[in-house]
Amino acid sequence: MSSALGLMILGLVALVIGAEGLVRGASRLAARSGVSPLVIGLTIVAFGTSAPELAVGVRAALGGQSDIVVGNVIGSNIFNVLFILGLSALVSPLVVAQRLVWVDVPVMIGVSILGLALCWDGTVGRVDGAVLVAGIVVYAGLTARYGPRESREVSDQYAGQFGRRGHSAWGWVLEVVLVAAGFALLTAGSHWLVDGAVTVATALGVSQLVVGITIVAGGTSLPELATSVVATVKGERDIAVGNIVGSNIFNLLAVLGTSALLARGGVAVPGGAEALDIPFMVVVAVACLPVFLSGHRIERWEGALFLAYYGAYLVYLILEIRGTPGLPSRATALWLLAMPLLLLTGVVLWNRRTPPAAGASR
Numbered sequence: 001m002s003s004a005l006g007l008m009i010l011g012l013v014a015l016v017i018g019a020e021g022l023v024r025g026a027s028r029l030a031a032r033s034g035v036s037p038l039v040i041g042l043t044i045v046a047f048g049t050s051a052p053e054l055a056v057g058v059r060a061a062l063g064g065q066s067d068i069v070v071g072n073v074i075g076s077n078i079f080n081v082l083f084i085l086g087l088s089a090l091v092s093p094l095v096v097a098q099r100l101v102w103v104d105v106p107v108m109i110g111v112s113i114l115g116l117a118l119c120w121d122g123t124v125g126r127v128d129g130a131v132l133v134a135g136i137v138v139y140a141g142l143t144a145r146y147g148p149r150e151s152r153e154v155s156d157q158y159a160g161q162f163g164r165r166g167h168s169a170w171g172w173v174l175e176v177v178l179v180a181a182g183f184a185l186l187t188a189g190s191h192w193l194v195d196g197a198v199t200v201a202t203a204l205g206v207s208q209l210v211v212g213i214t215i216v217a218g219g220t221s222l223p224e225l226a227t228s229v230v231a232t233v234k235g236e237r238d239i240a241v242g243n244i245v246g247s248n249i250f251n252l253l254a255v256l257g258t259s260a261l262l263a264r265g266g267v268a269v270p271g272g273a274e275a276l277d278i279p280f281m282v283v284v285a286v287a288c289l290p291v292f293l294s295g296h297r298i299e300r301w302e303g304a305l306f307l308a309y310y311g312a313y314l315v316y317l318i319l320e321i322r323g324t325p326g327l328p329s330r331a332t333a334l335w336l337l338a339m340p341l342l343l344l345t346g347v348v349l350w351n352r353r354t355p356p357a358a359g360a361s362r
Contacts, residue, residue: 005196060259072217085241124256139253
């Protein structure tokens with residue numbers, strides 16, 4: 001048991017370091033090649049921080065651990081919005097005036113609903129996987145095509161973070177080495193994390209789905225956590241929010257899609273996930289609407305509410321693991337968690353129905 005936990009910790013460390021090397025190396029290579037800093041931020045950075053989820057998903061799919069694949073994707077998306085976005089807003093209220101991100105949030109909601117629909121029959125097959133992968137290709141292409149039309153202020157913000165350029169030959173070599181080392185660490189880390197998670201789940205008698213939703217998802221989301229919180233502290237709020245939205249889209253389209261393509265017979269959806277975890281992921285995505293469709297702001301109290309909801313979700317999972325008597329069924333728990341959040345979403349939308357005055361969002 002102790003060796004399995006150590007293997008998981010080692011895997012998480014390797015994944016985080018590998019993702020950092022991959023993101024930094026790829027971002028600088030793209031900048032040297034003349035790619036827009038904004039496009040780098042919304043594609044390479046947002047997707048690169050999801051590289052641990054992709055590495056773990058591929059490893060688990062090839063090993064036949066479908067529960068970890070599904071749990072990792074669902075858990076990461078819930079963690080990204082409720083915990084990371086909530087914590088970032090608690091650090092500093094988030095104001096988002098980026099037109100492209102307004103488009104991305106409905107895309108995130110639509111993709112979440114699509115994921116729920118594909119999981120409903122109990123399997124995400126290879127045809128489903130091909131549809132999802134095609135979706136991420138289209139999304140990335142449209143982002144690259146229309147990203148440079150963003151405002152000068154937003155572009156400058158991304159340029160300051162990811163726009164380093166240069167012509168030194170040694171610089172090119174260093175960045176290629178960073179990318180290669182990042183991929184190597186991601187490969188090794190995913191192997192250690194998945195193997196350790198399966199061993200821990202077996203030893204504790206806990207389902208691999210729950211381990212995937214909690215430990216694995218939280219661990220693979222550490223790059224998103226670091227990127228968004230640091231960006232918030234530095235006042236780069238578009239990066240903080242865009243990173244979360246882009247990562248959630250990537251998780252569903254690229255991670256689940258690629259895993260379904262590689263897994264023999266597709267990815268089997270664990271029993272119970274369609275009753276609580278997957279619909280709750282959709283509800284969490286819808287809860288972002290007040291932020292982007294009116295007011296364009298997450299207040300500190302809303303960040304605290306997101307964190308509280310993540311805590312309530314974890315508490316239910318823990319009580320379920322312990323077999324607590326009288327615990328509501330998963331379907332009932334979904335309503336208990338979802339209805340207040342959806343009602344609050346509607347109230348906030350109503351209160352913010354009047355658009356802010358020009359320039360007020362900044």
